[in-house]
Amino acid sequence: MPDTRAKALAYLRDGKVLISYALGAGDDRKPRDVLAYVEGYRSTHLVRLTAGRWGCSCQETGCAHVAAVQLVTGHQSAAARQPAAVPAEAVR
Numbered sequence: 001m002p003d004t005r006a007k008a009l010a011y012l013r014d015g016k017v018l019i020s021y022a023l024g025a026g027d028d029r030k031p032r033d034v035l036a037y038v039e040g041y042r043s044t045h046l047v048r049l050t051a052g053r054w055g056c057s058c059q060e061t062g063c064a065h066v067a068a069v070q071l072v073t074g075h076q077s078a079a080a081r082q083p084a085a086v087p088a089e090a091v092r
């Protein structure tokens with residue numbers, strides 16, 4: 001959902017995401033317990049990851065608040081990421 005991703009990136013760009021804690025990283029370096037705050041347009045939303053489930057105080061499924069926190073904590077799947085730019089001088 002590109003619109004959600006664009007909103008998530010905007011939250012990050014504008015410094016609206018505050019990670020309170022991100023604990024319990026396993027071998028994949030992804031934290032198992034996350035608490036974060038995302039400053040929305042009308043109110044600040046609470047985003048949590050507990051027991052493998054993401055939740056947000058806005059109650060919407062697949063909201064941009066969760067997406068933003070997933071991006072910072074490494075939970076966004078690689079497939080959803082934009083392809084990395086290839087350096088022009090990668091090959092001499």
Ligand SMILES: [Zn+2]
Nearest residue numbers: 056058063065
């Ligand atoms: Zn939300």
